[in-house]
Amino acid sequence: MSGSGTTTATRAEYCVVACAEVWRDGGEVLATPMGTVPTIGARLAKLTFSPDLLLTDGEALLIGDVPAVGARAQVVEGWLPYRGHLALVATGRRHVMMGAAQLDRHGNQNISCIGDWARPERQLLGVRGAPVNTLNNPTSYWVPRHSTRVFVERVDMVSGVGYDRAAAAGPSATRYHRIPDVVSDLGVFDFETPDRTMRLRSLHPGVTVEQVTQATGFALTVPDEVPCTREPSAEELRLIREVIDPKGLREREVPTA
Amino acid sequence: MSRDKTMTAEEVVGRLESGMTIGIGGWGSRRKPMALVRALLRSDVTDLTVVSYGGPDVGLLAAAGKIRKLVAAFATLDSIPLEPNFAAARQRGAFEMTELDEAMFMWGLTAAAHRLPFMPVRAGLASDVMSVNPSLRTVTSPYGDGEELVAVPALRLDAALVHLNRADAHGNAQYLGPDPYFDDLFCEAADQAYVSCERIVDTADLLKDSGPQTLLVKRAFVNGVVETPNGAHFTSCVPDHDRDETFQRAYARAARDPEAWRAFTERFLSGDEDAYQAAVAAFHEEEA
Numbered sequence: 117m118s119g120s121g122t123t124t125a126t127r128a129e130y131c132v133v134a135c136a137e138v139w140r141d142g143g144e145v146l147a148t149p150m151g152t153v154p155t156i157g158a159r160l161a162k163l164t165f166s167p168d169l170l171l172t173d174g175e176a177l178l179i180g181d182v183p184a185v186g187a188r189a190q191v192v193e194g195w196l197p198y199r200g201h202l203a204l205v206a207t208g209r210r211h212v213m214m215g216a217a218q219l220d221r222h223g224n225q226n227i228s229c230i231g232d233w234a235r236p237e238r239q240l241l242g243v244r245g246a247p248v249n250t251l252n253n254p255t256s257y258w259v260p261r262h263s264t265r266v267f268v269e270r271v272d273m274v275s276g277v278g279y280d281r282a283a284a285a286g287p288s289a290t291r292y293h294r295i296p297d298v299v300s301d302l303g304v305f306d307f308e309t310p311d312r313t314m315r316l317r318s319l320h321p322g323v324t325v326e327q328v329t330q331a332t333g334f335a336l337t338v339p340d341e342v343p344c345t346r347e348p349s350a351e352e353l354r355l356i357r358e359v360i361d362p363k364g365l366r367e368r369e370v371p372t373a
Numbered sequence: 374m375s376r377d378k379t380m381t382a383e384e385v386v387g388r389l390e391s392g393m394t395i396g397i398g399g400w401g402s403r404r405k406p407m408a409l410v411r412a413l414l415r416s417d418v419t420d421l422t423v424v425s426y427g428g429p430d431v432g433l434l435a436a437a438g439k440i441r442k443l444v445a446a447f448a449t450l451d452s453i454p455l456e457p458n459f460a461a462a463r464q465r466g467a468f469e470m471t472e473l474d475e476a477m478f479m480w481g482l483t484a485a486a487h488r489l490p491f492m493p494v495r496a497g498l499a500s501d502v503m504s505v506n507p508s509l510r511t512v513t514s515p516y517g518d519g520e521e522l523v524a525v526p527a528l529r530l531d532a533a534l535v536h537l538n539r540a541d542a543h544g545n546a547q548y549l550g551p552d553p554y555f556d557d558l559f560c561e562a563a564d565q566a567y568v569s570c571e572r573i574v575d576t577a578d579l580l581k582d583s584g585p586q587t588l589l590v591k592r593a594f595v596n597g598v599v600e601t602p603n604g605a606h607f608t609s610c611v612p613d614h615d616r617d618e619t620f621q622r623a624y625a626r627a628a629r630d631p632e633a634w635r636a637f638t639e640r641f642l643s644g645d646e647d648a649y650q651a652a653v654a655a656f657h658e659e660e661a
Contacts, residue, residue, distance in 0.1 A: 175551055197551065197552040197553055198400055198475075198552060198554060199554075199555060202475060205476065206476070228501075233501070233505050235466040236463055236464055237464070238464070239455070239459065239460035239461075239464055240455065240460075241449060241454060241455065242445060242446055242472060243446060243447070243473075243501075244474075244475055245475040245476060246474070246500070247474035247476075247477070247496050247497050247498075247500040247502050248475065248496035248497075250500075251495050251496060251499070252495055273501045274501040274504075275500060275501070276500075277500050281499040281500070282499050285498045285499035286521060287520070288498060288522055289498045289499040291495075291520075292495075
């Protein structure tokens with residue numbers, strides 16, 4: 117599963133690279149990944165094409181090295197308690213990759229609850245920082261299991277703001293609003309369409325367009341030619357397998373079929 | 374010499390009244406004033422508006438039916454994402470909720486501490502936080518930009534409960550972990566504030582091993598100090614103690630089943646704080 121002898125990348129490893137790409141050319145900003153695969157991706161980006169990224173230990177410290185997932189950092193380069201983290205969001209010097217219990221074609225995200233908010237069928241996390249994130253710094257999403265339960269026509273409680281809602285709320289909402297990418301276990305998506313609705317940008321190897329459209333609960337824009345998600349390089353595979361995730365935790369989040 | 378404000382957890386709760394708005398410090402399952410919360414559970418005080426970056430404080434108070442209204446951006450156990458008692462209470466419509474974004478919450482506390490009616494923030498706009506809180510208003514910048522921002526109302530508190538690593542008898546309180554959370558703001562936003570701590574030390578000893586920036590809470594904002602060793606249990610209070618993950622798992626498991634929850638409350642929450650700590654010690658002996 118994580119043997120360094122194979123050169124063929126697994127689905128999880130394609131997902132890691134697709135997540136890493138989110139932080140390419142981002143500059144000297146804080147990468148805030150949520151979930152295992154995005155965490156590996158952020159660390160891969162820092163070790164390869166985005167060395168200026170800032171990373172946290174998941175608590176209050178900015179780390180100066182790139183430890184394996186689950187391992188302790190040996191070098192601390194800064195202090196970022198929650199109050200500093202929330203203030204940093206407003207500076208825009210951050211790109212967060214959040215999860216989503218529901219996501220619609222405009223990029224509205226829900227992590228709060230399922231059903232009627234007043235008395236939910238299923239209470240989830242609450243909106244957390246999704247409203248402030250989406251209005252202030254680039255916010256991408258990671259969905260480890262692409263399905264019609266997640267990719268829905270309408271989300272039950274808009275936590276992270278999508279393009280249509282931001283536009284309707286006016287210039288203060290749109291000024292710093294940007295959703296660069298959505299990465300799922302099936303492919304990579306963006307909002308590079310005239311009406312800022314979701315588009316299929318690339319398919320992971322072995323995934324068909326039909327598979328994606330069937331697992332998506334809304335009309336997705338599908339270009340005539342859909343490229344494959346970029347293949348991890350041999351060096352990237354080595355970093356993922358030997359340095360960042362030697363225990364193969366990525367395969368638990370995205371199991372190989 | 375300033376006043377000695379030491380008291381017991383029971384004395385703290387004796388100063389609280391039903392119907393009050395109570396702010397609880399810490400974050401998620403981190404440095405929560407759990408001994409004070411447990412004292413609250415043993416009291417008749419109820420019908421509370423609870424303001425919290427929610428963790429098991431919210432879960433326990435919700436399970437005991439003491440919350441009339443919750444003001445929060447989330448409730449979580451951190452290593453266990455969903456707080457089961459909070460989730461169950463929401464799903465049975467047990468209390469009203471003011472669901473705010475994490476940053477809105479921080480600026481609401483800040484406004485209260487600064488005695489301002491609101492703070493302008495770029496958060497909440499366009500999200501359903503605005504729809505589920507119809508009383509939220511926006512404010513237009515009086516300057517050339519004309520931006521329309523959310524006016525987060527001050528989250529003024531009747532009382533604040535926080536837990537820190539050290540304090541002196543006068544209410545100067547110190548955190549020794551990596552994150553102050555918002556405990557100073559909670560105290561400054563409140564009409565009365567109560568600090569529990571792992572250990573009360575002489576004022577002169579507060580800075581024996583640490584820098585002045587660890588002195589988070591000032592005595593002018595504190596009405597009572599309680600020494601409660603392991604008082605944040607089962608949440609983390611580093612470097613004094615980590616989160617008790619084994620116990621937290623047992624808590625979460627019990628909370629998902631009414632029968633198991635009755636047994637859990639009987640075993641751990643039916644006596645005083647000493648009984649609680651003894652029951653936790655016995656639990657760990659059994660687990661070992």
